[in-house]
Amino acid sequence: MAEPLLVLNGLGKQFGGVQAVKDLSFSIGAAEVVGLIGPNGSGKSTSVNLISGTMPPSHGEIRFAGASVARLSVSERVPLGLARTFQTTSVFPEFSVREQILTACHVRYRSSASGSVFRMASARREERAQRAKTQEILAFVGLSAVADEPASAVSSAQQRLLMIATALATEPRLLLLDEPAAGMVAKERKDLAGVIQRIRERGIAVLVIEHHMGLIMEVCSRIVVLNFGQRIAEGTPADIQRNPAVIDAYLGGAH
Ligand SMILES: Nc1ncnc2c1ncn2[C@@H]1O[C@H](COP(=O)(O)OP(=O)(O)OP(=O)(O)O)[C@@H](O)[C@H]1O
Numbered sequence: 280m281a282e283p284l285l286v287l288n289g290l291g292k293q294f295g296g297v298q299a300v301k302d303l304s305f306s307i308g309a310a311e312v313v314g315l316i317g318p319n320g321s322g323k324s325t326s327v328n329l330i331s332g333t334m335p336p337s338h339g340e341i342r343f344a345g346a347s348v349a350r351l352s353v354s355e356r357v358p359l360g361l362a363r364t365f366q367t368t369s370v371f372p373e374f375s376v377r378e379q380i381l382t383a384c385h386v387r388y389r390s391s392a393s394g395s396v397f398r399m400a401s402a403r404r405e406e407r408a409q410r411a412k413t414q415e416i417l418a419f420v421g422l423s424a425v426a427d428e429p430a431s432a433v434s435s436a437q438q439r440l441l442m443i444a445t446a447l448a449t450e451p452r453l454l455l456l457d458e459p460a461a462g463m464v465a466k467e468r469k470d471l472a473g474v475i476q477r478i479r480e481r482g483i484a485v486l487v488i489e490h491h492m493g494l495i496m497e498v499c500s501r502i503v504v505l506n507f508g509q510r511i512a513e514g515t516p517a518d519i520q521r522n523p524a525v526i527d528a529y530l531g532g533a534h
Pocket residue numbers: 294297298299317318319320321322323324325326366
């Protein structure tokens with residue numbers, strides 16, 4: 280049987296005396312949408328940082344598309360098909376929405392022609408292809424109407440969609456979303472759920488961290504629950520909702 284797209288094996292991250300992630304193992308299959316939930320400080324963002332390569336693990340293994348990636352940098356992982364968004368919105372404010380996506384498209388840009396005239400012709404062809412791809416991604420996430428606005432001028436929900444669009448431009452096989460619905464109202468969350476479902480229909484796997492349970496339950500086929508850096512449960516949305524350890528972890532955090 281083929282190996283799952285992403286396999287975490289005994290992953291750990293220590294910050295001084297804090298064990299942010301402890302002996303974490305789980306896997307994600309191709310085109311699977313998996314939720315990563317847990318109380319504040321339970322190690323969700325750290326897990327995404329380790330998978331994306333933002334920080335190295337203290338121990339453990341990360342396999343992606345059949346290869347060991349734990350020692351690769353972010354820029355070495357992106358071309359393999361690993362892309363992420365951040366918990367806090369990060370866009371280039373002076374770029375237009377379109378320019379920001381177009382810039383990310385260039386991660387895939389490889390002009391192979393050797394002579395200068397051929398290189399220019401091929402670069403122009405590439406540029407046209409990237410512009411068409413950007414146009415398609417704009418429509419896909421629902422940002423066509425604000426394509427030429429500066430990224431800083433669009434709503435915070437639209438900035439979150441822009442982070443997803445930028446990640447999609449790198450043609451990921453796995454997209455890591457850290458609290459994509461933060462600050463969104465109900466209608467915006469519903470649109471986001473639609474975008475995540477259509478991402479999966481494109482054959483892209485998604486790992487989504489989210490505090491909004493309605494969204495998690497709607498889009499995920501499987502959920503992994505963390506508490507104090509450790510996996511305390513894993514299962515379908517229905518399993519997780521009635522899991523006593525999960526209920527305990529959340530109520531414990533609320534007191
Ligand atoms: N760069 C860092 N340096 C030191 N400690 C860190 C760092 N990043 C995270 N931590 C600590 O690691 C633990 C896990 O943090 P993490 O951000 O992964 O939690 P989280 O589950 O994403 O929380 P939240 O729901 O609040 O976003 C926390 O105790 C946090 O203070």
